[in-house]
Amino acid sequence: MAFPPRRIASWKGALAALLVACASIAAVPRPAVAAQTNNEIIFNRPNTGTMYAIEDRLVTLIDQATTGTSLKMAMYQMRDRSGGNNVKDALIRAKNRGVNVQLLLDATALKTSTGADEGAYADLKASLGANVKFCGAIGSDKGCHGALDMHNKFVLFSSLTDGTTNIIFQTSQNANSWAGGYLQHNNAVILKNENNTALWNGYTKYFNDMWGVAAAGQSNTNDNYWNVQKVVNGSYGDAQFMPRTYTSGKSLADILDQVDCPGSVIRTTQFQISDEIMINALRRAKSRGCDTWVVTNRRSSVPALNATATTTESPMNGSMRFYETRDVTDTRLGTTSNNDVIHSKYTIITGAINATVDGILYNQDKFVFTGSANFTAGSRVSADETILRLQSMPGLNMDAVYSAYFTDFDFLWDGGRPSTEY
The missing domain is CATH 3.30.870.10 (Endonuclease Chain A)
Known part of the structure; x- marks a missing residue:
């Protein structure tokens, strides 16, 4: 699809x-x-x-x-x-x-x-x-x-x-x-x-x-619960459980670095993005030509994602929106309430990855990661959290899974504030 x-x-x-x-x-x-x-x-x-x-x-x-x-x-x-x-x-x-x-x-x-x-x-x-x-x-x-x-x-x-x-x-x-x-x-x-x-x-x-x-x-x-149990790979997906020290690997950041760009699409929806490891991975993906879009709840996530470009990283600029401080008169989501807050934490990718990360071979063309972990250092290395990747397999249509999450992202994007409103 x-x-x-x-x-x-x-x-x-x-x-x-x-x-x-x-x-x-x-x-x-x-x-x-x-x-x-x-x-x-x-x-x-x-x-x-x-x-x-x-x-x-x-x-x-x-x-x-x-x-x-x-x-x-x-x-x-x-x-x-x-x-x-x-x-x-x-x-x-x-x-x-x-x-x-x-x-x-x-x-x-x-x-x-x-x-x-x-x-x-x-x-x-x-x-x-x-x-x-x-x-x-x-x-x-x-x-x-x-x-x-x-x-x-x-x-x-x-x-x-x-x-x-x-x-x-x-x-x-x-x-x-x-x-x-x-x-x-x-x-x-x-x-x-x-x-x-x-x-x-x-x-x-x-x-x-x-x-x-x-x-x-x-x-x-x-x-470092990673020492007890690493990625568990089942028929319906694989999961990793936190906390995990960065010395044992950087999880989704390592995966984002393996996405074949240009031509691939990356979308992530996060309550908060403050982890420098994840911020830099998203900026590197955009710099390589990946179509990388971000919707976050926290206004404080904007400056680091939009920081000045380097030789290997590009700012999000028009590819990022945020929700915090939306005014009650903001009706972009068809509501007059300011209770519209993003709390989902998922990342979807479509494009070529053919690499082994954390002992798992990633060789599909569509990926959905969800769970409880925010893109914050505390969430990923200091809290009890779970990240679940849904896999393509007989009986579970990955096109339908990806489409559902992509559509949700699209809906949330429509309601977000452009980073220029920071």
Whole structure:
């Protein structure tokens, strides 16, 4: 499937492409969905009818968790959704019907300003007891392995009532309203029946290792989880788990450096871009002639990406947009609210790569990387994070996956502020 170098269409004309429906991938545009046995890609739209698309789909999956099976959730933050069918209540329902629920939270958002247990945490602690944990002391802002947050956002279901097994739910969205939640732009991927169990086993080991640290009342136990588990390569994709020191490799930066330019397309959507390693890799790609476009939430990301050109790096200039400080009168996304914040963290590439990075041969022509990690040094080397690459394989059409993410990027690009407005 070929795409024009700039964009596939205006978002108004291409929004239907978000509703990807093929033999193996389905984007979920609405809050209520029936049981599905195929894989899914989901995008939400704040302040619209699909605002709750990701959270509602997760609630549906939790309600389908089979009695007597396991549900492991690593979630940076969780809050009650007022008047809604929220994740917290679904977890309690699952526990009450005999699902073995294990919930790992970050320690920063568990108390109110008065020192009382935050509402969702209080209810979960009362229901799950020892099966809700966090690493370090409450408010310590420490990861289980890393020196910073437990910033993951994934759920593992061993079995659902629709007959599927080894279900991986990976998202950029917290179970919140504002802080990374449904009031911000996010994405999610659901992988079911992962028949090459390497990916499932990798996620499970990562969760269990964090859980063991939390159970011991510890934090920041391994600044380089790469020494424990490197890239895990399964039939539905491969994943790497943070923290990872730069001396062991630079991950996506190394991959971007291998993209064959000119002629290739790179698009990345990030909440924040402050990691010099990633900034320089994007600028190098543009300098080599890659059609490189960036949408970021943070205004502070603009200066470094637009820094003066060098012999090997080019500024983004007109190839970058940002969202922070959008005025309430800015209607480029068809809304009069300034709640439009980008919280997704994904990178898509179309073009030739024929190189081995981190022991994985990259020899496709389309790539999608998503997960919980921002393009910040702290996120990539000091926090507990996950990066998931979706692979092309029988039963999962990579053209459809790429198209869905490209269309989402195009939509977000339309709503961003040009870097000239910095």
